[in-house]
Amino acid sequence: MADQLHLNAFVFPAGHHEAAWRHPSTQPERIHDADYFHQLARTAEDAAFDAVFVADIPALTSNVAYNAVGGLEPITLLASIAAATSRIGLIATASTTYYEPYNLARLFASLDHLSKGRAGWNVVTTVSEVVAANYGLDVHPDPTDRYARASEFLDVVTKLWDGWDEDAIVLDRATGRFADIERIHPADHTGPLFHVRGPLDVPRPPQGRPVLVQAGASNQGRSFAARFAEAIFTAHQRLVDGQAFYADIKDRATRFGRAPSEIVILPGICPFIGDTDTAARELEREFNELTVPEYGLRLLEQLTGVRLCEAALDKPVPQELFHDAGDVTDNARSRLQVVAGIVQRERPTVRRLLHRLAGARGHLAVTGTAEQVADTIEEWFRNGAADGFNVMPPFYPGGLELFASRVVPLLRERGLFRAEYTGSTLREHLGLSRPRSRFANEAHVTAAGA
Amino acid sequence: MADQLHLNAFVFPAGHHEAAWRHPSTQPERIHDADYFHQLARTAEDAAFDAVFVADIPALTSNVAYNAVGGLEPITLLASIAAATSRIGLIATASTTYYEPYNLARLFASLDHLSKGRAGWNVVTTVSEVVAANYGLDVHPDPTDRYARASEFLDVVTKLWDGWDEDAIVLDRATGRFADIERIHPADHTGPLFHVRGPLDVPRPPQGRPVLVQAGASNQGRSFAARFAEAIFTAHQRLVDGQAFYADIKDRATRFGRAPSEIVILPGICPFIGDTDTAARELEREFNELTVPEYGLRLLEQLTGVRLCEAALDKPVPQELFHDAGDVTDNARSRLQVVAGIVQRERPTVRRLLHRLAGARGHLAVTGTAEQVADTIEEWFRNGAADGFNVMPPFYPGGLELFASRVVPLLRERGLFRAEYTGSTLREHLGLSRPRSRFANEAHVTAAGA
Numbered sequence: 049m050a051d052q053l054h055l056n057a058f059v060f061p062a063g064h065h066e067a068a069w070r071h072p073s074t075q076p077e078r079i080h081d082a083d084y085f086h087q088l089a090r091t092a093e094d095a096a097f098d099a100v101f102v103a104d105i106p107a108l109t110s111n112v113a114y115n116a117v118g119g120l121e122p123i124t125l126l127a128s129i130a131a132a133t134s135r136i137g138l139i140a141t142a143s144t145t146y147y148e149p150y151n152l153a154r155l156f157a158s159l160d161h162l163s164k165g166r167a168g169w170n171v172v173t174t175v176s177e178v179v180a181a182n183y184g185l186d187v188h189p190d191p192t193d194r195y196a197r198a199s200e201f202l203d204v205v206t207k208l209w210d211g212w213d214e215d216a217i218v219l220d221r222a223t224g225r226f227a228d229i230e231r232i233h234p235a236d237h238t239g240p241l242f243h244v245r246g247p248l249d250v251p252r253p254p255q256g257r258p259v260l261v262q263a264g265a266s267n268q269g270r271s272f273a274a275r276f277a278e279a280i281f282t283a284h285q286r287l288v289d290g291q292a293f294y295a296d297i298k299d300r301a302t303r304f305g306r307a308p309s310e311i312v313i314l315p316g317i318c319p320f321i322g323d324t325d326t327a328a329r330e331l332e333r334e335f336n337e338l339t340v341p342e343y344g345l346r347l348l349e350q351l352t353g354v355r356l357c358e359a360a361l362d363k364p365v366p367q368e369l370f371h372d373a374g375d376v377t378d379n380a381r382s383r384l385q386v387v388a389g390i391v392q393r394e395r396p397t398v399r400r401l402l403h404r405l406a407g408a409r410g411h412l413a414v415t416g417t418a419e420q421v422a423d424t425i426e427e428w429f430r431n432g433a434a435d436g437f438n439v440m441p442p443f444y445p446g447g448l449e450l451f452a453s454r455v456v457p458l459l460r461e462r463g464l465f466r467a468e469y470t471g472s473t474l475r476e477h478l479g480l481s482r483p484r485s486r487f488a489n490e491a492h493v494t495a496a497g498a
Numbered sequence: 499m500a501d502q503l504h505l506n507a508f509v510f511p512a513g514h515h516e517a518a519w520r521h522p523s524t525q526p527e528r529i530h531d532a533d534y535f536h537q538l539a540r541t542a543e544d545a546a547f548d549a550v551f552v553a554d555i556p557a558l559t560s561n562v563a564y565n566a567v568g569g570l571e572p573i574t575l576l577a578s579i580a581a582a583t584s585r586i587g588l589i590a591t592a593s594t595t596y597y598e599p600y601n602l603a604r605l606f607a608s609l610d611h612l613s614k615g616r617a618g619w620n621v622v623t624t625v626s627e628v629v630a631a632n633y634g635l636d637v638h639p640d641p642t643d644r645y646a647r648a649s650e651f652l653d654v655v656t657k658l659w660d661g662w663d664e665d666a667i668v669l670d671r672a673t674g675r676f677a678d679i680e681r682i683h684p685a686d687h688t689g690p691l692f693h694v695r696g697p698l699d700v701p702r703p704p705q706g707r708p709v710l711v712q713a714g715a716s717n718q719g720r721s722f723a724a725r726f727a728e729a730i731f732t733a734h735q736r737l738v739d740g741q742a743f744y745a746d747i748k749d750r751a752t753r754f755g756r757a758p759s760e761i762v763i764l765p766g767i768c769p770f771i772g773d774t775d776t777a778a779r780e781l782e783r784e785f786n787e788l789t790v791p792e793y794g795l796r797l798l799e800q801l802t803g804v805r806l807c808e809a810a811l812d813k814p815v816p817q818e819l820f821h822d823a824g825d826v827t828d829n830a831r832s833r834l835q836v837v838a839g840i841v842q843r844e845r846p847t848v849r850r851l852l853h854r855l856a857g858a859r860g861h862l863a864v865t866g867t868a869e870q871v872a873d874t875i876e877e878w879f880r881n882g883a884a885d886g887f888n889v890m891p892p893f894y895p896g897g898l899e900l901f902a903s904r905v906v907p908l909l910r911e912r913g914l915f916r917a918e919y920t921g922s923t924l925r926e927h928l929g930l931s932r933p934r935s936r937f938a939n940e941a942h943v944t945a946a947g948a
Binding site for chain 2: 106182248
């Protein structure tokens, strides 16, 4: 644990609460406009957040009937935000299952250049099965196949990013030599799934490599994250669960030969902030009253695989439904455990459970004053559960503005968060070192042998 | 032919002249910086150009030893430029051979939203054979296979773009209905090469569809362009050749049931502009003296398939080498014809031929005063060879600034070019109508039948 925590703004069209777009304070009519996202990113940048983050599923589901989903593609959106900001990191989600490595390597390398070293890639294998049909697959690959592809994909992409030595561009006007091609290395990757020669047509990214982010919660996901990820998004309800996850990931990382400080763990937090505890609860109630139970039940099923009945909204959730993981997917099982914990501890009615999940889909929800939110953040940070937080405002832009104007100053007073940026790249914000190129040794050997 | 011509700025790192980066007026050290491209785009926008355009080959060749190639990926670059401009169109090149249609459909739909309707897609099948090895292919597909894929690819992508009816987003806060899923249509594409269900997760682009641009010069390329393209980039040395191409494309288009005005034909023009004819020639000479013959010979071979000898630089080009197209590819044959015409008419030395091609790779090169450049543009425009021009400044940023400050005012005086933008989308700039969704009829039938 470093002495300073990290804050990431998880951008979600009208806000993370599933009914945010219906609330009069939000602006769902702007969610396809660049200006709207520039405004959100500038709010986060003015508060010296480490990064903004955009999630992605390359498919549209009928959830769009109920919520402001379906929108801009993250990489292009963040390239636009890059031009409207100057310091904040930019983390885009993209799927290793549904991209070609050469295409994705150049998109992210280009984003890193366009932002002068502020790009991050949230590496996902895509959980949603409906995506397969958009890419000509009859069946969505199972997790084992997806992670095998993701591992080789990362191997290819990092080889491509590493290809240009730092001094490959010699720019010698006198002799007419632009680059020294001896210092540009092909990937020459030949693996079970990919054959990629390279080199990449984009010079080495300013950060060496864009920051690799991951959010796998399954056993395979954790193992993948511990091996490759430099920042991790995760979802926990209780400090003890956050601590267990944190310890597990850092332990796994050391087994891959990595230092614990090389991975920044950022649990999600969804804050409803009020001047008083009562005002905060009232604000949350306003949003919960706008939820559509049919939609909440559908989201619960998507999240956990458990289908509850609308007719029994005000009856207690049947406990036994959450004891058996059944044939849900590996990833759904991890979120199912989070929800099962809520059901077991709080014994909610179905309606209450839906409201508990409406804001943050199983992430930590804190409703209270700015002090209470800051207290929770400090508690998790000081007790080995978090290196910072992935902030998920229940509504945009107001929820982020409240966090920036109320919570961030408290974190600064407590010496937990920077007053201003001290670095200029996302790696510098997160305290991550610049990766050494895998061709660096090779060049050294050549030079020594020459 | 409309009464107003169109101008597109073909952005190329240090300029189109192959030695531009060596000239003291250029800024090759900035070619990976967003700011540099923002500046170029703003210069073009201040002059009310229709669009900026970025070419692309997803591979790096050893040409990088001699020239400032290898750079930013076009779609991300244009997303960045979109945020730094407000009116100018943004045309990115992307390959149907090496992308998945769902991925590319959403990247361009997103770019169109981010720019509020200024996106264009230069559809290429990729000629360069070295690309195949970056995507796991042993052999680059032949032109027939590439165009078959391109046709089906466009069918899929336009289905995806058409999927959301204009009124699909109902945004009814009162009832909690965000979108009417009856008005969002899956692509349900099942073809020989692609199975894509959809719908796209990005709402219908502001332009309905981004503008489709093409540059195919082969017989297959022309046929494809006449069927799908709304703007065409092309290369000719002489008015008569431009006229023949123009007539051929418009004729082919009518055979596909399209109006000639639905395709805007933009030959390339590379202008060296001086206060006097002598000054312009002196400027061109400065650049030509910076060329590296070995590199020029290599480019000539890449362009035409013909390999000339460095030892014979000051001897006449052997005519017979350009009589036989031999086993060059179909696309190279079209450019070979352009070069063969130069050889036949001008009987140049090898060095002179290399200099003739150094600025514009076979495109029309005009060296002279602003009046002479404007005269050529007017002549081609008034005589059925062009609806406008793809301006290829031999050096950036100065070559574009000269064109904007010297040539554009003359074109305005002659009533040939707009004094300011009259529309806000690329379609409006180019005089193209907004495409009707292929699902519009279906919706109409449903409504009528209800």
